Amino acid sequence: MNKAGxxxxxxxxxxxxxxxxxxxxxxxxxxxTSAMNGLGMGLTTMVVLAMSNLFISLLRRVIPGRVRxxxxxxxxxxFVTVVQLLLEAYLPALNKSLGVYIPLIVxxxxxxxxxxxxxYSNPPVPSLFDGIGMGLGFSFALTxxxxxxxxxxxxxxxxxxxxPEGFEPIxxxxxxxxxxxxxxxxxxxxxxxxxxxxxxxxxxxxxxSGCSEDCMNCSDKGCSKRFYDTGAASxxxxxxxxPKAGPSKVNTVNxxxxxxxxxxxxxxxxxxxxxxx
Numbered sequence: 001m002n003k004a005g006x007x008x009x010x011x012x013x014x015x016x017x018x019x020x021x022x023x024x025x026x027x028x029x030x031x032x033t034s035a036m037n038g039l040g041m042g043l044t045t046m047v048v049l050a051m052s053n054l055f056i057s058l059l060r061r062v063i064p065g066r067v068r069x070x071x072x073x074x075x076x077x078x079f080v081t082v083v084q085l086l087l088e089a090y091l092p093a094l095n096k097s098l099g100v101y102i103p104l105i106v107x108x109x110x111x112x113x114x115x116x117x118x119x120y121s122n123p124p125v126p127s128l129f130d131g132i133g134m135g136l137g138f139s140f141a142l143t144x145x146x147x148x149x150x151x152x153x154x155x156x157x158x159x160x161x162x163x164p165e166g167f168e169p170i171x172x173x174x175x176x177x178x179x180x181x182x183x184x185x186x187x188x189x190x191x192x193x194x195x196x197x198x199x200x201x202x203x204x205x206x207x208x209s210g211c212s213e214d215c216m217n218c219s220d221k222g223c224s225k226r227f228y229d230t231g232a233a234s235x236x237x238x239x240x241x242x243p244k245a246g247p248s249k250v251n252t253v254n255x256x257x258x259x260x261x262x263x264x265x266x267x268x269x270x271x272x273x274x275x276x277x
Contacts, residue, residue: 004129011133017110018141018183019190024110027101028142029179035158038146039139040094044083044102046135049111052076053119053131060120072115077106110134141186148182149173 017023027045032038052075056063063071084102087095095102105111114134119127150156153174155163163169172178 003126007126007129008133008136011130011135011137012140013137015134016137016141017134018138018145019187021110023113024108024138027104027108028145029176029183031098031101032142032146032149032179032182033153033174034150034156035143035147036094037097038142038144040091041098041101042135042139042142044087044098045105045108045110045138046132047083048076048079048105049114049135049138050128050131051079052111053114053127054124056115056119057122057124057127063120068116068120069112072112072120073106076111076115080105110138144186145179145182148185149178152182153178 011017015021018025018028024045027041031041052072055075056072059071059075080103083105084095087098087102114130118130122130147157150158151162152170153172155161155167155169170178173182
């Protein structure tokens with residue numbers, strides 16, 4: 001599978017932001033009262049995610065590491081402002097139904113997470129497709145949740161009536177608890193599929209940003225596909241590695257010798273001052 005296809009498949013299936021990583025739960029549960037709202041929120045997030053990933057990757061060698069998070073937020077906020085103005089101009093009804101959740105895309109953990117873990121350390125083209133893949137996965141999840149809630153809670157799908165006349169809508173699915181119920185059902189279906197594939201000898205639960213490896217137990221510290229940075233080795237690992245380096249790598253200093261050398265240096269410093277005076 002080529003790099004672009006790998007990133008798309010990764011965002012849609014292997015690391016779906018909603019069903020696998022459980023990120024972005026606030027808009028997922030709040031705006032999915034209908035399939036149209038879920039699709040609109042997902043596609044809006046996808047545009048911001050793809051463009052911010054692309055620009056952060058292009059500027060990754062310019063942005064200092066110490067200020068990368070504020071720089072990410074400025075870039076993301078710029079694209080969110082552009083998208084919100086476009087929605088107000090061309091899709092005012094959708095913009096009104098999504099409400100405050102459009103500006104809140106700025107602090108969406110999916111966008112900040114992909115910028116930090118992938119776009120900041122990878123070339124522009126894979127970063128762009130990583131954003132598109134994650135955005136498509138988010139759109140797919142929100143559309144599925146919104147479609148089920150709309151179908152069960154109102155008997156409609158994308159505003160069109162589908163259920164027979166005698167169907168009594170289950171109103172709870174149109175309310176806040178319905179989002180939790182539908183999300184739980186879809187996650188349960190996904191877990192059943194995973195267990196079935198596992199019994200068939202096809203493990204599916206590993207998360208590895210497209211490399212099919214377990215990042216937590218991965219020994220490749222410099223892997224560019226790592227979903228998160230494990231950071232420096234712990235103190236215990238450092239101590240364990242010291243004997244392997246051999247005796248020449250470990251310098252032991254006698255405390256008495258160090259103190260004597262320090263006193264000698266201080267004495268010589270005082271003598272020099274006296275000599276100059």
